[in-house]
């Protein structure tokens with residue numbers, strides 16, 4: 001394979017599948033329950049299919065996605081592992097997902113009725129995971145709706161129209177002990193919801209609550225399945241902790257223009273930056289459309305010739321400028337925008353801090369314009385090449 005630079009490329013993202021395999025194995029070893037790998041949003045920007053092959057090889061047994069479209073993409077690629085999807089419209093057509101054996105997260109009676117109706121139409125039992133709101137106040141049935149949802153689900157299950165395979169909830173502040181809602185409060189609410197499920201005559205095989213942070217720090221939340229996202233991709237989910245995860249994503253580009261400017265020159269839109277002395281400016285062809293956050297203007301940095309160079313002025317849609325001060329640069333010099341940090345390049349966590357967001361947003365923001373190249377993960381990559389999916 002010729003390199004992206006030989007092909008005249010502007011930037012590429014490499015995804016280290018061996019790192020993802022390592023992280024999967026590490027999480028599986030820490031968890032007291034099987035691992036559901038969250039591969040929504042194109043596997044947090046890493047590529048859903050290569051990541052899926054890798055995590056299944058490395059010990060994950062379930063897959064989690066937000067939407068049915070994502071779940072069906074997995075099935076169309078031949079993935080037969082159990083898949084749970086959890087974000088649906090109340091009037092969605094669930095037929096294809098039910099026929100494809102996709103498990104469905106359910107937070108309301110309206111969704112439950114619709115799923116039962118679709119299951120009846122296609123003549124198959126739908127497998128559902130009833131979701132309770134234990135304090136996040138986002139998805140999930142709240143306590144007043146929970147009993148009704150359970151009773152109705154039990155009735156539909158008795159009539160063979162669906163199977164309640166799971167009861168689950170989502171944590172709001174695992175890994176941030178000072179923040180709300182506290183994990184302990186959510187666990188107590190979850191226990192109550194589970195007792196109510198038993199009282200309604202349900203005996204779900206899978207109870208699940210933990211995300212990445214809770215998988216690493218809160219064993220009491222593991223139950224029968226842990227749902228891990230960000231940690232699979234090598235980002236430490238608990239600030240300040242360092243637990244052997246390996247970041248998988250590297251975003252690199254190269255200079256496409258180099259110029260010398262005098263001291264005091266304004267740089268980029270609106271001149272929000274001024275050179276402090278005579279400076280070499282390097283133009284790098286990645287911008288906010290590629291996932292470099294605009295909020296990191298005048299804050300971020302990238303590695304060029306072994307040193308971090310500050311982002312000068314506003315990040316534009318397609319490009320940004322680095323100030324090299326008195327140093328020189330050549331056309332085509334490599335620029336490491338984001339990576340594991342091994343050579344001093346900024347990490348997703350650092351970009352997140354500069355942009356006042358979380359690493360999830362940084363990674364999922366890496367744009368579709370940036371080609372992905374896969375390293376390692378021999379089996380996963382070979383299979384995908386055979387299917388011409390990479």
Ligand SMILES: *Cc1c(COP(=O)(O)O)cnc(C)c1O
Nearest residue numbers: 038170211212213227228229230
């Ligand atoms: C995205 C998501 C996860 C993964 O969370 P991380 O913090 O990235 O591990 C788990 N469960 C649900 C319901 C999610 O939406």
